[in-house]
Amino acid sequence: MNFLSLFVLIPLMMLFALWLAKGQKQIRAVMVVGSSALLALSILLTLKFLADRAGGNSAEMLYQASFTWFEPLHIRYSVGVDGISVAMLLLSGVIVFTGTFVSWDMCKEYFLWFTLLSMGVFGFFISVDMFMMFMFYEIALIPMYLLIGVWGTGPKEYAAMKLTLMLMGASAFLMMGIFGIYYGAGGQTMNILDIAHHTGGAHVIEFSKQCIWFPITFIGFGVLGALFPFHTWSPDGHSSAPTAVSMLHAGVLMKLGGYGCFRIAIFLLPEAANELSWIFLILAGTGVVYGALSACVQTDLKYLNAYSSVSHCGMVLFAILMLTTTASTGAVLQMLSHGLMTALFFAAIGMIYHRAHTRDIRQLNGLMTVIPFLSVAFAIAGLANLGLPGLSGFVAEMTIFVGSFQNADTFHRVLTIAATTSIVVAAVYILRMVGKILYGKCTDPVQLKMHDARWEERLAIIVLIACIAGIGLTPTWLSHMIEGSVAPMMNHIGHVASQCNPFL
C-alpha cells in the first residue's frame, strides 16, 4: 500500500469516526486528531520529498502506485507527487487544520461534509490519473453546496445554487476536455505522465484536436480558478459561506483550478497552449486588474476579499500562461501564498463578523482598541495581500513579474506592466479597508463589548501567520522544490516565446 493513499484514507476514517461520535467533545476530538494527522502527514511528506530529491531521486513523480480500477476505459487508481503537488498538499494540510479550529462550534453534519470536502481536495492533488482527478474534483464540489446552503449566511440558497451550478457547468467542460484528451491520445491510458510522454499506448495528440480541447479544458479548470469572466460565483459564494468553508474554498479549492490548468491543460496540450495562450492571457490579465479595481469600491468585507482573490488568482493563471519556468514557479508560489493569506483574511473577517454581526465597512470602526489580537491578524493579512516584503505575497509576486518579463515581445510586456499596476491598487483597497475598520474610535455599543479571539481562534491565526511569514522570510527551499518540478514540465512544453504572440 502506498503511503500517499493515507491522504484519502485518513479523511475516510474521520468520516467513520464522526458518524460514531457522540457529543461535541468527541466530534472535536475526531476532527483535531484527524486534521493534525493530515497536517503531520503533509509535513512528513515534504521532508521526505526534499530528502529524496537531495538524495538524487530525480524521477518526475515520486512514490507512484497504480491499480486497475475500471479496465474498459483504462481508468486506474494512480497516485504520485512532484514538488508542485507536495506544496499544494502542504497548503491543504495547513488550511484543513486551521479550518477545524475556526469552525469549533459547528455540528456533526457540518464536519461530515467538511471532511468529505477535504478528502476530495487531498485526493485531487495526489492523483496522476485524469479520471481520478476529475472524480475527486467532483467530490470536493458537492459538499460545498450543502455547506453554504445550510450553514451559510445572507442569501445562502441563491449563492450555493449559483456556485454549484457554475462549477458544475465547468465540470461538464472538463469532462469533455478529459475525454477529448483521452481519445485524442489514442484511448489507451488516462495516466497524465503516459499521455505527456507518449508512453503506455498514448501517441501525440494532433494539433487540430489540441486546439479544440485546450480551450475547453482550460475554461473547465479556469472557472474554479476564477478566470475572468467566469469568476462571478466567487464573491457571492464566499460571502455567504461559513468562515471555515470560505477559508477552504478560497484557500485550497480555487487552487484546484490553477493546478489543473497547469497539470492537464498546458502540460498535456503543449502546442495548443503555445498557440492559444494569448487569448487566456488577455482574460487573466484583465481579471488581475479588474478584480483589484472593483475591490476598491466594495463595502462588504467578504466581497472585498473575494474580488481581491479574483485579482490574485488571476495572477496565478496569468503566470502559468507566460510559459516560462520562473513565472510558473511564481504561479505555484502565488497559489500557496494566496491560499494562506486569503484563509487568514477570511478567518479574521469571519471572527469579526461573528462578533459584530456586520461586515459592512461603513459600520465598523476602531476595532484595534476593542479586539487588538484579531485586528493585528487582520492587518497582517492585509499587508501580506499588498505584497509586503517578509511575507509570502512579495516572494510570489516578484517571481511572477521577473518570470513574465522574460517574454520579450511587446504583447507580453504590456500585459505584465498592466498586471504590476494591481499591486498599487491592492495597496489602495487594503489600506482603505484597514483605515476604516481598524483605526479610528469605536462608538457602537455592541462593538465595544466584543471579546477578543478565543484560544482555538488564536491557534488557527498564529499557525497561518507563521506559515505566511515562514514563506516570506525563507523562500529559497520552497522555490527550489517547486522549480525542480516545474522545469521538466516547461522543458517538455518546449516553449518558443515568439510563437504565441499574435501581434508579432
Next chain:
Amino acid sequence: MDYSYTVLILLLPFLSFLFLGLVGKWLSHRTSGLIGTLTLGVVAILSYYTAFQYFTADRVDGVFQTLVPINFTWLPFYNEGLHFDLGIMLDPISVMMLIVISTVSLMVHIYSFGYMHGEKGFQRYYSFLSLFTMSMLGLVVATNIFQMYMFWELVGVCSYLLIGFYYTQKPAIAASKKAFIVTRFADLGFLIGILIYGYYTKSFSFDFANTAVYLNGAQPTVGPDFAKAIAGAGFILPTALFLMFIGGAGKSAMFPLHIWLPDAMEGPTPVSALIHAATMVVAGVFQVARMFPLWIQYAPNTLHYVAWIGAFTAFYAAAVACAQSDIKRVLAFSTISQIAFMMVALGVCLPEGDFTNNHESLGYMASMYHLFTHAMFKATLFMCAGCIIHMVHSNEMQYMGGMHKYMPITHITFLIACLAISGIPPFSGFFSKDEILVAAFQYSATMGWIMTGIAAMTAFYMFRVYYGIFWGTENVEYHREHQPHECPATMTVPLIILTLITCTIGWILPGTFGSYVSATGEAYHISLDWSVAGTSVGIALISIGLATWIYSGARQPIAEKLKATFPHLHKWAYHRFYIDEVYQFVTHRIIFAHISRPIAWFDRNVIDGFFDFLAWGTNATSQGIRALQSGRVQQYAFVFLLGVIALILMLIF
C-alpha cells in the same frame, strides 16, 4: 579584514523588533524603551567601528575597495541566471549612510523617552522604530537593486505604521494611507525599472563592472544575449534608470509626488525627525547615487531631467514654506526643498572631460555631503520643534512666540540649525551647500543663480519660523495657562549632541569629506570657491535681515501688509498651490467614480447578469416545455396520430 560582524547591524534591530512586538505588551514602558535604545546603541557602535575600520584601511589604486562580506541567494529566478540576493555591501556611501542612520536613530530613540513618555503604545512605538532602523540599514547596504527595493518597501510600511501611530485620529489615518499609496505608486516605476534593468543586463547586482561589459557591446564573458545587449544599450538603460528615479522621486518627495510628506507630519515628531527628515526621504537621492556610475556613463542626457525636476521642486517647496503657519509643515517643505538640492547636485554632473577632479565628481560629492550635514541639522530642527510642541501642545505658530524665555537650550540649538540650513559659516550647512552651488554654476549660470535664489528663500522662511516661535508676538494668555518650560534631559541631550556635530563637522573636515566619498572613489579635494561662497553668504544674510525686519517685532505690520497686498499669492501658497486637490480629484472623482464603480456595476449586472440569465433561461425553457408533458392521454394520442400520418406520408412520397 573581516567584516562579517556587520550582519549584526541588521540582525540586532530585527530581533529587537520581534521581541518588542511579540512580548512588548507585558513589558513596562521603561524596559521596552531601554531594550530598543540599548540595541540601537550597540548598532551605532558597530557602525562607527565599521566606518573606522573601513576608512582607515588601505586604498587600492587610490580607491576604497567595495567589500561584500555577506551575500547569498535568497530567491532564485530560473531563467537566464537571475537571482535575488541578500547581502551586505560596504563602500564609501553605504558606510557614510550607516553613520548617518545609526546616529540619528540613536538620538531619536533617546529623545523619544521624553517625548513619548506615558503614551499608550509606547512598546509598539519602539518596536516599529527598531524595524524601521533595520530596514533603512538594509536598504543602504544592499548588494543589488532588488534587495534595495525590498527594504525600500519595508521602510515604506514602517513609515505608514509610524505616521499612523495615533491611529484613533482621523488626520493621522488619512496621512498614513496617503503616504503609503503615493510612494507605492511611485515604486511601481521602480519595480518596472528593475525588471527592465534585470532583463537587459542579466544582473541585479551593483557590481557595475560586468554590467558595463554587456552594454558596451564588448564580447561578454558568460552566456549573455549579445544582440539583445547592443539593442538595449541605446534607450533601454536610460528608460530603466528614469523609471527607478520615479521610485526615488516618490520616496524623496520630488514634485509632483511630494504631496505625502507634509501630511506625514501627523506622526509623532521624533518619527518625523528620523524618517521624514534625515533618513528615509533621502533614500531616493541615495538610489540615484548608487546607480550613478550607470547614469553618468549611459544616461547623461536623462540626468538633466533629474536636475531640473530637482530645481523646480526646490523652488516650489521653498515658496510654499514661506506661507505655512504650522511649524512642522514649514520644516517638511524645507526638507523637500533641501532634498531637491541634493537631487540637483546629482543631476548637474556631466560626463565630459577628465573624470577625476572635475566638476562631474563635485556634484556627486556635494550631494552626499549635503545629505550628511542636512540629516544632522534637520533632525535637530525637528526635535526642537518636538520640544516646543511638547510644551505648547500645538503645531500652530499663533500659540507660540516669545519662547526664547522659557526654553533656552531649544532656542540656541534651533538658532544654530537655522544658521546651518541658511548656509552661514562656520556651520556645516555652509560647506555642503556651497559645494552644491559651485556644481550648479559649473553646470550652467542659470542653474547656479536659480539655486542661489532658492538658498536665499531658505534663509528667509527658516528665520520667519525662528522669529515666529521664539520672538515675535507672544500668545501670553495661552502661555500663562500652559506654563512652558525647558524639556527634560532625555530630550535636550540629543539636541546638544546633534548641534555639536553641526557646529564642528564643516571645519573639522574641511576638504576631507571628499577624500572619503566621491563619484570615482578616488580622493577628491574640496576647495572653497570664495566668489560663490561670498555671494551666497551675502544673499543669505540679506534674507535673514529681511526676515528679521518683517517678523522679529512684537507687531508685524509689514507681514500683514504683504499678505493684504498679495492675497491670492498667499492663499495659493498656503494651500500648496492646490496640488493635493488635483490628486483628490483624480483619485476620487475619476478613478473611483468613473472606473472602479462602473467596473463593480458591470460585474454585478452585466457579467453576473448573463449567468443569472442563463439560469433563468434554462428555467424558463423548462417551464415552456413542461406543457408538453401534460399527462393527458388524449393529447399524447393526438400527437402520436400526427406522427403516424407524417411517417406514412413520407413513405408514400
